[in-house]
Amino acid sequence: MVTVTKATRQSLTVVDNRTGKTYEVPIKDNSVLATDFKKISAQPGPNDRKEDETDQGLRVFDPAYMNTAVVHSRITYINGQEGILRYRGYPIQQLVKKSNFLETAYLLLYGDLPTNAQCGRWQDEVMHHTYVHTDIEDMFKSFRYDSHPMSMLTSAFATLGAFAPEANPSLAGQKLYTNAAFGDPRALEVLDKQILRIIGKAPTLAAAAYRMRQGRPFNRPAQGLSYTGNFLYLLDNLSGHQYQPHPVLEKALDALFILHADHEVNCSTATVLQVGSSLVDPYSVVAAACAALYGPSHGGASESAIRMLIEIGSPENVPSFMEKVEKRERVLVGFGHRVYKNVDPRSTAIRELAEEVFKVTGRNKLLDTALTLADYARKSEFMRKRNLYPNVDFYSGLIYQAMGFPLDFYPVLFAVPRCVGWLAHWRQMMLSPGGVKIWRPRQLYVGEAERDYVDAKDRRERAGATIFEGPVQVEHGGDSKRNVLASYKDETGKTWGKSKL
Structure with a gap:
């Protein structure tokens, strides 16, 4: 619900319901500074991850710059x-x-x-x-x-x-x-x-x-x-x-x-x-x-x-x-x-x-x-x-x-x-x-939390992995197929291939 009141100043009043704190964000040229929202911080709650960096201030998420102005410009105007x-x-x-x-x-x-x-x-x-x-x-x-x-x-x-x-x-x-x-x-x-x-x-x-x-x-x-x-x-x-x-x-x-x-x-x-x-x-x-x-x-x-x-x-x-x-x-x-x-x-x-x-x-x-x-x-x-x-x-x-x-x-x-x-x-x-x-745009990291390195011999494929979680099989040309069937010695002297040297 939007309540309309008589405007008295060019600013935005933001109430952080996590902390109860109120912030006043200046409005200039019908815009607000994203860095002003960085001042809105809170202690991590039960649903926050460490990677959310909640105590470092609020971030503005705008995929593909749908509503983000990045420069003051005098060149071209579009409505x-x-x-x-x-x-x-x-x-x-x-x-x-x-x-x-x-x-x-x-x-x-x-x-x-x-x-x-x-x-x-x-x-x-x-x-x-x-x-x-x-x-x-x-x-x-x-x-x-x-x-x-x-x-x-x-x-x-x-x-x-x-x-x-x-x-x-x-x-x-x-x-x-x-x-x-x-x-x-x-x-x-x-x-x-x-x-x-x-x-x-x-x-x-x-x-x-x-x-x-x-x-x-x-x-x-x-x-x-x-x-x-x-x-x-x-x-x-x-x-x-x-x-x-x-x-x-x-x-x-x-x-x-x-x-x-x-x-x-x-x-x-x-x-x-x-x-x-x-x-x-x-x-x-x-x-x-x-x-x-x-x-x-x-x-x-x-x-x-x-x-x-x-x-x-x-x-x-x-x-x-x-x-x-x-x-x-x-x-x-x-x-x-x-x-x-x-x-x-x-x-x-x-x-x-x-x-x-x-x-x-x-x-x-x-x-x-x-x-x-x-x-x-x-x-x-x-x-x-x-x-x-x-x-x-x-x-x-x-x-x-x-x-x-x-x-x-x-x-x-x-x-x-x-x-x-x-x-x-x-x-x-x-x-x-x-x-x-x-x-230097920011990101919202939603990947894995911290985890320890696992030696190759102890690793297992992820259960339920999709086709996006590994390289697909690549088709090669005829010369590559011939080379696979050939044999050669590498720089260390090790023999590779299926033919007889």
Whole structure:
């Protein structure tokens, strides 16, 4: 039962029924500090284990960060109930219609839209840093021809850091970046230079992964093209001179880059903050973020959404597929969002972009299936109850497919613009006046209590053990089977195997 009284102060009164003590917890920005709950302690009761550490204060349990704020941020605001997304206060719809990607990148990183002069200098600097060392091209050539491009991109960012030892706090000093928070001009210069390098080189690395898969030689960045125009040149130019991508495709990709540039503290951005809190170099931070983005529950969702639409095939198959979804026999991809409980504002903007692209490329054959699925979702009580509306991945994949990108390249097209958001959050963390504390989440230990070591000869298998409590039988290739039947002597001279030596 909730009793409503007239509020007199911004605080929460907590009564610990174990001890009868009352605590007042301050409320600021509609939040409470988790560490304030650590002050609420008690002596262990009859149901407490020693491992619960009851006398060391109350812990806050929040699986998957469902309602935990971890940073104060000025970058991106999302209201999931109302379907609002703003970069530094600007509605995403306005930026998609009026801005361009590099201008939006400047906004996310530095807080305001640049003046004409600032925009010109910024674009020149970013495009100046598009080239990569030729040895990095050799790194791409070391991959198998069928490697996933996100594997290559993740490795490429980590490799890039090895070419900038002056940007590595482990080599150049622990406070290399955090000194920038106190106005150290050298630290600020090193910090922003790495941001320029990563944003500039991201399309070059992504295109190298693409060309590697195609078996084509790598292109060198072109001067005079826009950020996305240069990216399309790096991807597609084969021969000839004065290559110009189609303006509609260039504009559409630029708009998609704006839409994907940031999305608050999502999985990959949380990875940036977690890894960055150790004060590692930004190249390692971005590589870790790429690994997080790679997953099918995050940046891999647009690829999965298209695969789902291909499997459904045609509009008439939508009802039968949705029956399986409602029976929980199949997973519906491209609908619903961890934050948005209303229409994803990015999906609305992308839907408009899709029509422009289809006028140039031709209508995507999967569009009718997608629209039928979206219409079904809008009318379905099952979907409405669960707030399952089309998200950004649902329509972006349709555009990427219409533009001719292979399915496994979709996460790369997400990663290139998201580098900006990652770096904006990383920069904000490095410039924190209070310094950077390494992230160290707590756990609730529910495992075995203390027990004594047992010699191998005295151990017994656990009664009622499940398949999860031991390794499963692993199938090996033919060469392994042959080796099992062979014999050999190891380094100690002991004979192994079934054959005769």
